[in-house]
Amino acid sequence: MAEYQLYCFAQSGNAYKTALMLELCGAAWEPVFVDFFNGETPTPHYRSQVNEMGEVPVLLHGGKKLSQTGVILTYLAGKLGRFASAGEDPGREVLRWILFDNHKFTSYLATYRFLHAFAKTGDPAVMEFLRGRIRGALGIVAKHLEDQPFIVGDKPTIADLSLCGYLFFPPEEFGFDIGAEHPPIGAWLGRIKALPGWVHPYELMPGHPLPTK
Numbered sequence: 001m002a003e004y005q006l007y008c009f010a011q012s013g014n015a016y017k018t019a020l021m022l023e024l025c026g027a028a029w030e031p032v033f034v035d036f037f038n039g040e041t042p043t044p045h046y047r048s049q050v051n052e053m054g055e056v057p058v059l060l061h062g063g064k065k066l067s068q069t070g071v072i073l074t075y076l077a078g079k080l081g082r083f084a085s086a087g088e089d090p091g092r093e094v095l096r097w098i099l100f101d102n103h104k105f106t107s108y109l110a111t112y113r114f115l116h117a118f119a120k121t122g123d124p125a126v127m128e129f130l131r132g133r134i135r136g137a138l139g140i141v142a143k144h145l146e147d148q149p150f151i152v153g154d155k156p157t158i159a160d161l162s163l164c165g166y167l168f169f170p171p172e173e174f175g176f177d178i179g180a181e182h183p184p185i186g187a188w189l190g191r192i193k194a195l196p197g198w199v200h201p202y203e204l205m206p207g208h209p210l211p212t213k
């Protein structure tokens with residue numbers, strides 16, 4: 001058994017944040033496939049044995065079980081000694097962007113993509129509302145990246161890994177091209193992609209492509 005086990009599936013940008021961290025750090029890890037699209041996460045078994053919050057990802061390490069990507073990324077930065085921030089003030093900045101990501105960035109992007117690409121049931125008014133929220137959040141991150149290479153300082157941190165979680169999925173899955181619409185974000189994604197060991201989510205985690213019905 002590998003040192004780290006990650007409950008994940010290929011289409012999860014949340015899981016990708018943590019899988020990418022493990023991969024970039026060269027950690028010994030293995031995926032545990034979660035059959036999200038066949039309803040595994042709401043099952044009593046998943047909630048009682050894996051994660052009471054019914055979410056992916058979950059990390060197992062040394063007898064510990066961790067969930068919430070912000071917690072997992074912080075834990076891994078400590079254990080693996082990479083992508084942390086140097087100092088108290090930058091550390092707070094990293095946390096500030098991870099919280100922003102979880103509330104305003106990943107949450108709207110993931111919901112919009114799920115409805116657009118997988119559920120294919122998005123009510124037009126709901127989609128329009130989410131699109132507006134996404135436009136606002138992308139604009140904030142793009143402006144922030146106009147004059148700095150990474151989210152906090154000049155080196156990548158777990159804040160970058162958190163915010164980029166959904167952004168490498170194909171534009172068709174969103175119905176718009178994030179990097180093209182927001183060039184500073186496109187350039188930043190290029191810098192993340194250039195990190196040694198970078199792997200696309202669909203190659204890093206199990207479950208892609210989805211079986212055709």
Ligand SMILES: N[C@@H](CCC(=O)N[C@@H](CS)C(=O)NCC(=O)O)C(=O)O
Nearest residue numbers: 012013014054055056057068069070
């Ligand atoms: N804030 C959580 C979000 C995790 C999350 O929403 N994961 C999705 C898969 S990408 C999930 O498991 N959703 C199940 C649900 O919302 O019921 C984190 O950062 O880990």
